[in-house]
Each structure stands twice: as C-alpha cells, then as structure tokens.
Amino acid sequence: MASPLRVNTAELLRRPGSEKTVDAVVTPADLHLLDERFDSSSPARVQLHLESLTDGVVVRGTVEIDWHGLCRRCASPAAGHLLCDVHELYQQVVTDPEAFELVGEQLDLAPMVREVIVLDAPLAPLCRPDCAGLCPQCGVDRNVEQCSCTTAEADPRWAALEQFKQSFET
Ligand SMILES: [Zn+2]
Ligand SMILES: [Zn+2]
Known part of the structure; x- marks a missing residue:
C-alpha cells in the first residue's frame, strides 16, 4: 500500500500556488520511528497543507502523537501528548539552509514528520510537573x-x- 505521506509533486510544481492537503494517521513503524517513547498503540495524526512555489513546496500543519516513558524523578510511568507545529520548505535546488531537498517527483514527508516528533519529544519526562x-x-x-x-x-x-x-x- 502506498504511504499516505508520499505526495506526487509533479502537478503541484507545474503550477505555483497549487495546494494539496495531507490528513493521515500513521504508526511509528510507518514513520520508521524507532524510539521507545512511541509505541504502536499510539499512532500519529498528520495534518499538513502543501503549497507549491516556483522552485519548491511549503509544508505547514501539525503532527500529534502520544508518548510514554518513565518519570525522570520517580521512575513511575509518565505519558503525554505532543502537538508539533510544522513549517517546512522543500526545494528542488536547496538555497535555504533549513530546507529539505526535493528529489524527483515523489515527496516523502515521513522523514520530516519523524524528525519533528523526535525534536519535540520530552528529554526529561515527568509523571506530573511537580513530581x-x-x-x-x-x-x-x-x-x-x-x-x-x-x-x-x-x-x-x-x-x-x-x-x-x-x-x-x-
Ligand atoms: Zn529518605
Ligand atoms: Zn514522577
């Protein structure tokens, strides 16, 4: 089955200003997210809006996922919900140091979604703020x-x- 995070960019790039919406629920495995804080029981909700420029695609939206872990202070189970804001740029010729490269006509959003989740995941989880x-x-x-x-x-x-x-x- 084709990944819902794979987008054909040919038609998007043909006309700058073209838009596309991606609304998908994917598992950590789909994202190749090998991180003990995220397990298969908590899929990620990916809601993204793509808009093409003359030389690339702007991706905006949110990624939501639940995380689990052990409290850093008392070692009891801790859990929470991540709501990550996405604002990324994909370019055919990368001129922006923050941009991802657009290769071919298939844009796979999964690596970016994975990166956003890992960056936002708590490094020092707490079972509650005042543990x-x-x-x-x-x-x-x-x-x-x-x-x-x-x-x-x-x-x-x-x-x-x-x-x-x-x-x-x-
Ligand atoms: Zn004591
Ligand atoms: Zn605690």
Missing part, C-alpha cells in the same frame, strides 16, 4: 510518603576536612 521524586538517601517515593532523611547533600569540601581531622585523631 517530588525519590529520596536520594533512602529511595522512598516522596510523592507517596515522607521520610526523615535530611535532604542536605554532603559538601565534598567538608568531607575532605573531616578526613583531615580524622588523620590527626588516630
């Missing part, structure tokens, strides 16, 4: 219970001084 995380000393989940650990971290300079003092005491 209190785990106690670095006893490991208790501070969202659930309180521990009596003092949270002040040992200053390495004091530790060195402590060692220095001990060397005199022995």
Whole structure:
C-alpha cells in the first residue's frame, strides 16, 4: 500500500500556488520511528497543507502523537501528548539552509514528520510537573510518603576536612 505521506509533486510544481492537503494517521513503524517513547498503540495524526512555489513546496500543519516513558524523578510511568507545529520548505535546488531537498517527483514527508516528533519529544519526562521524586538517601517515593532523611547533600569540601581531622585523631 502506498504511504499516505508520499505526495506526487509533479502537478503541484507545474503550477505555483497549487495546494494539496495531507490528513493521515500513521504508526511509528510507518514513520520508521524507532524510539521507545512511541509505541504502536499510539499512532500519529498528520495534518499538513502543501503549497507549491516556483522552485519548491511549503509544508505547514501539525503532527500529534502520544508518548510514554518513565518519570525522570520517580521512575513511575509518565505519558503525554505532543502537538508539533510544522513549517517546512522543500526545494528542488536547496538555497535555504533549513530546507529539505526535493528529489524527483515523489515527496516523502515521513522523514520530516519523524524528525519533528523526535525534536519535540520530552528529554526529561515527568509523571506530573511537580513530581517530588525519590529520596536520594533512602529511595522512598516522596510523592507517596515522607521520610526523615535530611535532604542536605554532603559538601565534598567538608568531607575532605573531616578526613583531615580524622588523620590527626588516630
Ligand atoms: Zn514522577
Ligand atoms: Zn529518605
């Protein structure tokens, strides 16, 4: 089956100002998105509007997808929804450093969609914005219970001084 993200650009480029709409639901596998934050249970909704120029195609729209991961602070499951804005330029002869190259008459939007998703995906996911995380000393989940650990971290300079003092005491 032909990918819904493959667009024939011949007719678009024949008349500058021609438009085309792409509205598709694709899986991470369709996008060759090999990233554990996105699994097959959460397809991406791709809604793009293409408009041709004399030497290229402007692509605008949105890409939406759910992500899953582990909270960086407490390691419990975290999930969220991405809404990525797309505004890209494809050129037959690339003169804009930000542009993608338009090769032949088939424009495959999948690599760009994949890139947009990866760039917008959270690097440090949190289960909720105010997650209190785990106690670095006893490991208790501070969202659930309180521990009596003092949270002040040992200053390495004091530790060195402590060692220095001990060397005199022995
Ligand atoms: Zn958390
Ligand atoms: Zn603790």
